[in-house]
Amino acid sequence: MKLSVPHIDKNDIKSVNNVLKSEWISTSSKTVNTFESKLSFFCKTKYSVALNSGTSAIHLGLKVLGVDKNSEVIVPSLTFIATVNPILYLGAKPIIFDVDCYHNLKVNDVINFIKKKTEFKNNNTINKKTKKIIKVIIITHMWGRACNFSKLKEICKKRKIFIIEDAAEALGSYVTRDKNNHCGAIGDIGCLSFNANKIITTGSGGAIITNNKKFYLRAQYLANQAKDDTFNYIHNECGYNYKMNSICAALGISQLKRLKKKIAQRKKIYNRYLLNFKKSKNIELLSFDKKSKTNYWMNILFFKKLNFQKTYDLSLSLAKKKIETRRLWRPLNLQLHLKKFEKFNVKNAIKFYQNSLCVPSDDNISESDVDKISKYIKKFYEIIINK
Ligand SMILES: Cc1ncc(COP(=O)(O)O)c(C=O)c1O
Numbered sequence: 001m002k003l004s005v006p007h008i009d010k011n012d013i014k015s016v017n018n019v020l021k022s023e024w025i026s027t028s029s030k031t032v033n034t035f036e037s038k039l040s041f042f043c044k045t046k047y048s049v050a051l052n053s054g055t056s057a058i059h060l061g062l063k064v065l066g067v068d069k070n071s072e073v074i075v076p077s078l079t080f081i082a083t084v085n086p087i088l089y090l091g092a093k094p095i096i097f098d099v100d101c102y103h104n105l106k107v108n109d110v111i112n113f114i115k116k117k118t119e120f121k122n123n124n125t126i127n128k129k130t131k132k133i134i135k136v137i138i139i140t141h142m143w144g145r146a147c148n149f150s151k152l153k154e155i156c157k158k159r160k161i162f163i164i165e166d167a168a169e170a171l172g173s174y175v176t177r178d179k180n181n182h183c184g185a186i187g188d189i190g191c192l193s194f195n196a197n198k199i200i201t202t203g204s205g206g207a208i209i210t211n212n213k214k215f216y217l218r219a220q221y222l223a224n225q226a227k228d229d230t231f232n233y234i235h236n237e238c239g240y241n242y243k244m245n246s247i248c249a250a251l252g253i254s255q256l257k258r259l260k261k262k263i264a265q266r267k268k269i270y271n272r273y274l275l276n277f278k279k280s281k282n283i284e285l286l287s288f289d290k291k292s293k294t295n296y297w298m299n300i301l302f303f304k305k306l307n308f309q310k311t312y313d314l315s316l317s318l319a320k321k322k323i324e325t326r327r328l329w330r331p332l333n334l335q336l337h338l339k340k341f342e343k344f345n346v347k348n349a350i351k352f353y354q355n356s357l358c359v360p361s362d363d364n365i366s367e368s369d370v371d372k373i374s375k376y377i378k379k380f381y382e383i384i385i386n387k
Contacts, residue, residue: 001360001369002324004298006201008251015254019246027224027243035249036207038256043171043182045190045209047216049223050244050252054168054193054206056223059086060242061189061208062136064218065162067092071135072127072342074113076105077331077349079140083166084332093132096333096343102289103300103328103352104147105139109344111155118159125159130342136162141170141183143358144199144297145288148175153187163187168206171199172263172295180293184209189219194248199262199297200255202248265363266296272367273299273359276374283381286356299361300328303381306355310384315357317380323373325357 019031032050039048051057067073069091075084078099087094097113098106118125118134125134137156139147149163156163167173167184171192174180184190189212194205208219221227226239244252270285277285286300303311315325331349332338360373 001322001365001373002362003326003358003360004197004199004362005364006196007363009258011257012251012254015250016247019250025246027245029246029249031246031253032244032249035244035252035256038253039192039207039209042256042259043185043190043209045182045185046211047209047213049208049216049219050249051206051208051223051242052244052248053204054166054191054195055082055086056240056242057168057191057193057206057208058082058138058164058166059089060219060223060240061164061191062086062090062092063222064208064215065136065164065188067135070132072130072132073135074105074110074137075332076138076140076142077333077343077346078103078329078352079142079166079332080168080329081332081335082168083138083140084338088337092135093130094332094338094341095127095134096338096341096346098344098346098348099142099352100348101287102145102147103142103286104145105137105149106348107147107149107152110137111152113344114155114159114161120159123160125161134159134161136164138164138166139187140166140168141173143286143300144170144173144295145286146170146173146175146183146292146294148177148289148291149186150175150177162189165190167191168193168195169198169297170295172259174293175289176291176293185211188212189215194252194255199266199295200252200259202244202252202255205244205248205252207244262363263295266361268367269361269365269370270296270299272370273301273374276371277301280378282385283377297361299359300356301359301377302352302356304355305385306381308354310387311355311357313384314377314380317384318373318376321376323360323376325359328353328356328358
């Protein structure tokens, strides 16, 4: 029983086959344009740029917003490495903050930091300690759980700090304050991923979504080799080969049609885990903000009394029963190449990393599978804790 794997059906194959037969397989085609329009329609944004990965979406987003070697970018500690590495590609520096009870950026800590540890000069927010410009904050919507960052958005507007939403895991998730706002469509730029383990897949792939025309045009330009004159091959600056190809886009169009069904299926899985662990004192299922709608991409269990080693032992015992589990993303401040960067009180991220596991959440899992998984988790937990 798997965490999350791709599901390819006959319609996906038909859609891809049609593109293969048409010979329009490169990055510029009607199929790519159609996928972009369908994404914009689904996320209710004005624009989308389909790309070859979520990592390129984050890199391009940072580049479009002007991040360079004089910039600093705020990130949450508990996230996949691809949230932070693109900051380093641009020679900028990350500042690492803790996460809240939903594993999302601790918004209040960032607001306090901006108020107390930065100053506003010449239209820029300057970190008093390093004298660098805080250019961007990356909000992640971890495991599909939407981060509600409205208070932070207000202060960022005044302080000229851009917001990128890393919504790689959150296609189909919403912040629901006054209305449904799709994750990625709330800040300046949103980044999606369609990697094989995501709720829908294009094999590998990603996208930028935005309501800002200037950012959209710049992202399209840079993603497509910064072509100024196609016939004469004139490129006035350094671009990238980041666009999605038509084969992936055809798969994306077909997969997108099943997204709502997939979310409904994953909701059933979440509710069953919830029921099974509701009465457990020592095992907690990761919840989500009540002012949000989640896509239920991944379920996480927190084992209050286990330590790092015992959590691993539990994972090994479950593997013997063909139940796949994995740790959470390793906190960024613990990664060797990131240890030197500024960080603030990352206690929660470390606590959750120590003794939580991602548990099977794939579309194919039935409620009786969840019962079986839950039974083994409880059984092995008791054995391990009493060792
Ligand atoms: C939070 C997060 N950010 C970024 C990425 C990068 O996306 P990709 O693998 O498509 O490059 C992923 C997923 O893989 C992710 O989970």
